[in-house]
Amino acid sequence: MxxxxxxxxxxxxxxxxxxxxxxxxxxxxxxxxxxxxxxxxxxxxxxxxxxxxxxxxxxxxxxxxxxxxxxxxxxxxxxxxxxxxxxxxxxxxxxxxxxxxxxxxxxxxxxxxxxxxxxxxxxxxxxxxxxxxxxxxxxxxxxPVRPAQLGDAEHGLVSDDIFDLEELPKELLILGGGYIACEFACILNGLGVKVSQFYRGAQILRGFDEEARGLIAESMKEHGIDLHVGTNIVEMDRTGDGRTWVKATNGAEHEFDAVLFATGRxxxxxxxxxxxxxxxxxxxxxxxxxxxxxxxxxxxxxxxxxxxxxxxxxxxxxxxxxxxxxxxRDKPTPVDHELVPSAVFTQPELGTIGMTEEQARDLEPVEVYCTSFRPMQTAFIGRPDRVLMKLIVSRATRRILGCHIVAPEAGEMIQLAGIAIKMGATKEDFDRTVAVHPTMAEEIVTMREPVRAG
Known part of the structure; x- marks a missing residue:
């Protein structure tokens, strides 16, 4: 030594x-x-x-x-x-x-x-x-960081603060559109908080698959989250009774019990x-x-x-x-950052591995296999919830370049699908796998015809 x-x-x-x-x-x-x-x-x-x-x-x-x-x-x-x-x-x-x-x-x-x-x-x-x-x-x-351009940002919460709150706010504004913002919007909405969410971009969950993002945004709205994209905070201030007054880029003004900044780390x-x-x-x-x-x-x-x-x-x-x-250990080992599965714990969850459709199309000719449906468990009781299963396939090698699942327990599903995709599974490998019926996940192996190519 x-x-x-x-x-x-x-x-x-x-x-x-x-x-x-x-x-x-x-x-x-x-x-x-x-x-x-x-x-x-x-x-x-x-x-x-x-x-x-x-x-x-x-x-x-x-x-x-x-x-x-x-x-x-x-x-x-x-x-x-x-x-x-x-x-x-x-x-x-x-x-x-x-x-x-x-x-x-x-x-x-x-x-x-x-x-x-x-x-x-x-x-x-x-x-x-x-x-x-x-x-x-x-x-x-x-x-987590607070937005530097807002002079009164110190009045807001960041994700670290949520777990220490003495009581939950009755009415909360979340600023941000990444996975942390969307997860907390779904969590707090589920716990009975009236949640509004502003995101300055055109759609939440930037960097994830477009169709998956769209379905989650629609689902969040259906479940009562007041989501506004293309919207930001212009001004905010503390009111006399300890609430937070906010003025949005669209001119709307509103008071909230608290504002949560989920605008990056x-x-x-x-x-x-x-x-x-x-x-x-x-x-x-x-x-x-x-x-x-x-x-x-x-x-x-x-x-x-x-x-x-x-x-x-x-x-x-x-x-x-x-x-x-x-x-x-004298074993030079580079870090493998390729094909890492991950999950976003919104409701429903998003499980993803590999490239989005947009990323894959920029690289090579692809086929897209996609299905969206109402799952048996919630369709039975008349709920409008939908799930999405999507595979991006290389036309040249038939390898699966990306898999995107929006569904309850999608995180659990993508972990197992991720093994096959990391091993280099082709669309035909998925086709050869017998479906487990009745499950949501069986749809990932029963999609026979591409919905589009590009």
């Missing part, structure tokens, strides 16, 4: 940083890790986990209505936010404890403080002193003193890395959202494992 305190020092205790620290320690390396907030990072403490628990909670209101359609006599009931929040925080405390125990059991030394760089081999701890390491890994993630790099190690950053402050997650400083690497590649927890974990293989 030479004269260093550690073989590896990890800055950041989220999913990527913790996995890298544990994997490196398993090789016999001496590892230290600094985390200034709660262990577990965005995903465990402020993102995926609490959000998904809220998705579950929000689904029960419709479940009660559906049960009546199936002959059950059930009272409407009332959602108790304080009781749910207490259980939610108890679960997050438990998970943070699990993360700490995993690190302890792996022999990783934890520093509960902020760390920044002194140089390429030295970190300064806010709690006092410095630590040296042969290799430093930055895994500090990202954070920024990499956590400002307080790391990256310049001291000569580390290059991009336009948004992200750390620039190569395919092995190496920065412009030979002894410093970076993984996860702070690099602004694919902002997904399992990707950060994969990047952390590839980093350990490369640096501590």
């Amino acid at each position: 030479g004269d260093y305190d550690y073989d590896l020092f990890v800055i950041g205790g989220g999913s990527g940083g913790v996995r890298a620290a544990r994997q490196a320690a398993a090789t016999g390396a001496r590892v230290g890790l600094a985390e200034s907030s709660r262990m577990g990072g965005t995903c465990v403490i402020r993102g995926c986990v609490p959000k998904k628990l809220m998705v579950f909670a929000s689904g029960y209101r419709e479940l009660v209505e559906d049960a009546k359609g199936y002959g059950w006599e059930i009272d409407e009931g009332r959602f108790d936010w304080p009781a749910f929040r207490q259980s939610l925080h108890g679960e997050l405390d438990r998970l943070e404890g699990v993360y700490r125990k995993l690190l302890d059991n792996s022999g990783v030394e934890i520093h509960d403080t902020h760390a920044s760089l002194e140089d390429g081999h030295t970190v300064r701890l806010e709690s006092g002193g410095t630590k040296s390491a042969r290799v430093i890994l930055i895994a500090t993630g990202g954070r 920024a990499p956590n790099t400002e307080t790391l003193n990256l310049a001291a190690a000569g580390i290059e950053t991009g336009r948004r402050g992200q750390i620039v890395v190569d395919e092995y997650s190496a920065t412009s400083c030979p002894s410093v690497y970076a993984i996860g959202d702070v690099t602004d590649r694919l902002q997904l927890t399992p990707v950060a974990i994969r990047e952390g494992m590839a980093f350990v293989d490369t640096v501590f």
Whole structure:
């Protein structure tokens, strides 16, 4: 180890940083890790986990209505936010404890403080002193940002704040059209909040498949979300009774109990003193890395959202494992960012892997197989809900270039479809697979004729 305190020092205790620290320690390396907030990072403490628990909670209101359609006599009931929040925080405390125990059991030394760089081999701890390491890994993630052009943006909430609310607002405006904005619109609407949503673009969920975006937007409106695209906030101000007055670009004025900004995230790099190690950053402050997650400083690497590649927890974990293989196992392993399945937990969910129809058409001639229908479970009770199954197929190789599913439990479906598509499945492979009947997912293997080619 030479004269260093550690073989590896990890800055950041989220999913990527913790996995890298544990994997490196398993090789016999001496590892230290600094985390200034709660262990577990965005995903465990402020993102995926609490959000998904809220998705579950929000689904029960419709479940009660559906049960009546199936002959059950059930009272409407009332959602108790304080009781749910207490259980939610108890679960997050438990998970943070699990993360700490995993690190302890792996022999990783934890520093509960902020760390920044002194140089390429030295970190300064806010709690006092410095630590040296042969290799430093930055895994500090990202954070939600408020729109800079709005002078009164400090009156608004960001996604981190939702889980700590004392009570739910009766009337909420969400600004943004990405997956976080749309997920919280569906969640809070399901929990009984009157939700309005403004998005300055022409359609929500930019970057996802056009037909999938359209269906989710229509579904959100049908479920009572007051969605306005091509709309932004011009002015906002705090009223005397603590509400928020908002003026929109279309001239409309309205008061809300709260405004939630879901207008993007920024990499956590400002307080790391990256310049001291000569580390290059991009336009948004992200750390620039190569395919092995190496920065412009030979002894410093970076993984996860702070690099602004694919902002997904399992990707950060994969990047952390590839980093350990490369640096501590002498097995240079580039990170594979191709054909990564993902899900958007709106209601209904969107599961997606590969290219959108628009992206694929720009690259090569394709065939598009698509079906939209009312699923048996909700059609039976007269609900208008629709689902979408869509495959984008290369005309030259017959390989499936993209798969997009809008349906309840689409996240579960895309995980399994993703295996086949990652293996290089063709349309004919799907055709040869016998349908499981009656299910929604069977439609993905029963589409015989393309709806269009291009």
